[in-house]
Amino acid sequence: MFKQYIGWRFVLASIAVVIIGATIWFVSSLSRKIQEEERKKVATWVEANRELLQSDSETNLNLAVDIVTNNTTIPLILTDEAGNILDSRNFDTTLIREPQFLQKQLKAFKKQHPPFIMEVDARKNLYNYIYYGDSLILRQIRYYPYIQLIVVALFIGLALFAISSTNRATQNQVWVGLAKETAHQLGTPLSSMEAWLEILRENESNASITAELSKDVDRLKLITERFSKIGSVPQLEETDLIAQIENMVAYIRKRSPQKVQLTTHSDEDELTVMISPPLFDWVVENLLKNALDAMEGKGKIDINIQNHPTYVTIDVADTGKGIPKMNFEKVFKPGFSTKKRGWGLGLSLARRIIEDYHRGRLYVKSSELNKGTVFRILLRK
Incomplete structure (x- = not known):
């Protein structure tokens, strides 16, 4: 029975590991695809900005403006060659006011993705750098399975605790019932033994025997008292x-x-x-x-x-x-x-x-x- 119980636990644990592994793999694959799509969007945004700087065609300018203004999800930071921040997009305005916020974001973006280089003035050899980070949607998708697993783990933990408490309560009831039944069953023969002991005491020649029997009866009475106290607050x-x-x-x-x-x-x-x-x-x-x-x-x-x-x-x-x-x-x-x-x-x-x-x-x-x-x-x- 014990080995069978362990076997079932192992099977359930193995299934849980497979499900968790499959979930993490799927979400990781999906986040990589979204990340690649975001990189393409940023590349398109850079090209649109370059077009705004260099093109004289009104049609191309309108298209470039649409591309630039439609990017509202991917956070961007524009810097010059010296690393000075020139502009930023898609950040919470309240956070931007905080000192060193953009500098910290720029440092993080440099670790996440390589920058895009945008030519500003070819004659003067001037270039700007566009750094970008993961969008909120991508971050949510990336961390969603781990949050889900934590919630599931907490739920399973609470369920196991409840099952354990229920089993312990049932076990206590069985023990209490067994103890009280034992005390009850011992009560009848004890009463009979005490009666026979009194009869033996009437004959003085049985003094040595009754003394030892009395100790054993007292011992049985003590054991009965112990069993009777199980389950009740002593x-x-x-x-x-x-x-x-x-x-x-x-x-x-x-x-x-x-x-x-x-x-x-x-x-x-x-x-x-x-x-x-x-x-x-x-x-x-x-x-x-x-x-x-x-x-x-x-x-x-x-x-x-x-x-x-x-x-x-x-x-x-x-x-x-x-x-x-x-x-x-x-x-x-x-x-x-x-x-x-x-x-x-x-x-x-x-x-x-x-x-x-x-x-x-x-x-x-x-x-x-x-x-x-x-x-x-x-x-x-």
């Missing part, structure tokens, strides 16, 4: 962040291999922040479990908590196999997993909890293959 509470993290570390430490060392570091004894304890525990648990999986039974996990003026950072550093830099963002996408039996939802949910509910950030701070990874949680005060 109530953030003032919580001692250090104590909250140490409790989760103690829970994971009992269930991790003996060759794994978990350590918490902080310069403060107490650090109060606004969090949702059940959801935040879920994030820390996911990060610690990912670190354990990456180390494959041995290594070290360090949790560094740092207090800053406007925010708090929690770095979870492991000595596992590391993450390639190209996968720093992919690890947070639903479905991405390096484990054979992984669903690829843990880190994705963790990021949503931090960014959507706590207005913080969760990202890969650094990673080196076969040396370890550091995940950072940033919580704003």
Whole structure:
């Protein structure tokens, strides 16, 4: 399915490139033809001016006057041999009044087209030079496809953003529905387990069994509470962040291999922040479990908590196999997993909890293959 999706994207992109290329080629060809026609018009205009200067025939003069006066689109600048501007045509009168405007236009015209030379007085060897630029129509045609492509690109960008937002909203609805249904389904057996646990407590000989069962039931209740909070805005509470993290570390430490060392570091004894304890525990648990999986039974996990003026950072550093830099963002996408039996939802949910509910950030701070990874949680005060 994924390869098919990529294939269709490639085909559509290829068609778009062909259309864009064909459009640019056609407009370029058309602009070259118009440019050649304008050059012929300027040449005719020069000949008409020469005729006005040299001819005595009234018929020829009338024709020359018509040719000269009919040119209202191609901008022209007339100079002498020394480069002094003698006359100009087809410029905005308000712009001509600006200092150095014609000089700047003359400099630009010299780069665009070679000038026409008009003989003024053959005996005195006097000549004038006619420089010309592209007409407004030619400039519009030349830049039209690029403007069109920008507009189309903006439209496609907005369309893709809308589609992405719609897909994300649909995905969120599916996740919320799945989470709430899971919480609902867990509720019934939990109630039954609590009832059976009370019955077992009536016999004092079952004290050791009921103590462990009680922990597992409490754990299931916590998981159910986490799932039930997905999709709804959680109530953030003032919580001692250090104590909250140490409790989760103690829970994971009992269930991790003996060759794994978990350590918490902080310069403060107490650090109060606004969090949702059940959801935040879920994030820390996911990060610690990912670190354990990456180390494959041995290594070290360090949790560094740092207090800053406007925010708090929690770095979870492991000595596992590391993450390639190209996968720093992919690890947070639903479905991405390096484990054979992984669903690829843990880190994705963790990021949503931090960014959507706590207005913080969760990202890969650094990673080196076969040396370890550091995940950072940033919580704003």
